[in-house]
Amino acid sequence: MARKPATLDPQRLDNQICFAVYSAAHAFNRVYKPLLDRLGLTYPQYLVMLVLWERDDLPVKEIGEKLFLDSGTLTPLLKRLEAAHLLKRTRSREDERQVLIALTPQGHALKEKARSVPQSILAASKCAVSELVAMKDEIVALRDRLNAVIGE
Amino acid sequence: MARKPATLDPQRLDNQICFAVYSAAHAFNRVYKPLLDRLGLTYPQYLVMLVLWERDDLPVKEIGEKLFLDSGTLTPLLKRLEAAHLLKRTRSREDERQVLIALTPQGHALKEKARSVPQSILAASKCAVSELVAMKDEIVALRDRLNAVIGE
DNA sequence: GCAGATTCAATTGCGAACAATTAAATGTGA
DNA sequence: TCACATTTAATTGTTCGCAATTGAATCTGC
Incomplete structure (x- = not known):
């Protein structure tokens, strides 16, 4: 049984996108x-x-x-x-x-x-608007694919 | 008062990365x-x-x-x-x-x-592993910046 | 050695989140 | 028309998530 290196082990917490999303939401x-x-x-x-x-x-x-x-x-x-x-x-x-x-x-x-709330969040994210928009679009696309699977 | 186009209005739900993350987590x-x-x-x-x-x-x-x-x-x-x-x-x-x-x-x-759980999630995401890893790293980086702000 | 601060887990109270069920209103087919 | 299915919101019960507090154990400076 070949042991995977930790960076590829899909059962490791830090390798799971879901935990990334979960902890980012919090x-x-x-x-x-x-x-x-x-x-x-x-x-x-x-x-x-x-x-x-x-x-x-x-x-x-x-x-x-x-x-x-x-x-x-x-x-x-x-x-x-x-x-x-x-x-x-x-x-x-x-x-x-x-x-x-x-x-x-x-x-x-x-x-x-x-009105000032979104701007405060933007500041806290320390990230360019264009980057955030790109990330948001990727995450929304992923969410929609997940939701599509649920409906099956 | 110049009205922003909807795609740029930061107070619109669909423009908020936070809602994207929140709804993706669910x-x-x-x-x-x-x-x-x-x-x-x-x-x-x-x-x-x-x-x-x-x-x-x-x-x-x-x-x-x-x-x-x-x-x-x-x-x-x-x-x-x-x-x-x-x-x-x-x-x-x-x-x-x-x-x-x-x-x-x-x-x-x-x-x-x-053991089979991560693979099922991967299948549901309908996304290449490399893409998911890249997204995960971006989201983790964002999360860590947000958490750093909280500690201030 | 001891008073006061700090650390750690547990507790309480409130607000989500969701499954499962209920009840009322509406829609549909024979 | 009338039985039956569907839709919509509300309700119940369980589990998170966190702020605030409590109480016990430990650490710190003197």
Whole structure:
């Protein structure tokens, strides 16, 4: 049984892209934390707000599709954002199964306060924008291939 | 106020590398799930086992440093792995503050059963190994820069 | 040797994340 | 029309992830 050199052993933690992604996600979270604390948001809540700042009045389902999250995650999260007066949840009148999510004036206003966040993250990454964009595109392509496999 | 084109707006979800990483981590998790179910492990538990398969008899602290996790996460997770008879937790005799984690025979044996996991992930990623290695190195470098900023 | 600081694991409390199930509304085919 | 399937959100239960705190063991300077 030929022993592989450590740098090629696929069962080693440091050789796994998945752990790289997993640990990078946590590192991002820790950088975001103090920035989002000032807005009173957690990172997943911030993601929901980003979606709503682009387009308002969406059903829960559609927010879930954009963020790859299901109602088990979103329902309580949206209730917390509603309790913080950032959005309102209303049953659709055309289709009573849907709950539509609409920003309150405070929810809209928060977009301005959040404007500096991406720049702070960029600074922390100590990386050229062009490099980050290239990396992002690669990671998104990988994610989409993985998600395609799940659907099989 | 010059409106940026959508492809450059840093406040757009699709332009954020962080969301790419966040959603890729979840996609990986979903691909791992059925593979790890057969081993009776969750993904974070699998990470701990990877660490211990490389080196046994580690204090909780050291496992935490390798995985970027703290005792609040690890203590209950390790207790569950102990309940599954995969490892044993023992207070160090030289330093009673430390708890040493050692694999049981079953814990060691699981390494063989887990050997095929990385290959299945590789297949799901539909990507050349060389490309994945390059991506992994970039992501690790980014992660380490982010973690360096946090320590400031 | 001893007071005070530091280290380490455990605990508590809260917010994700997701599987599985439930209940209500809507759609579909005969 | 009516039985049956599908869609949508909510709910329940388990596991992470982390901040903050606790308590015990160890280290440090004097």
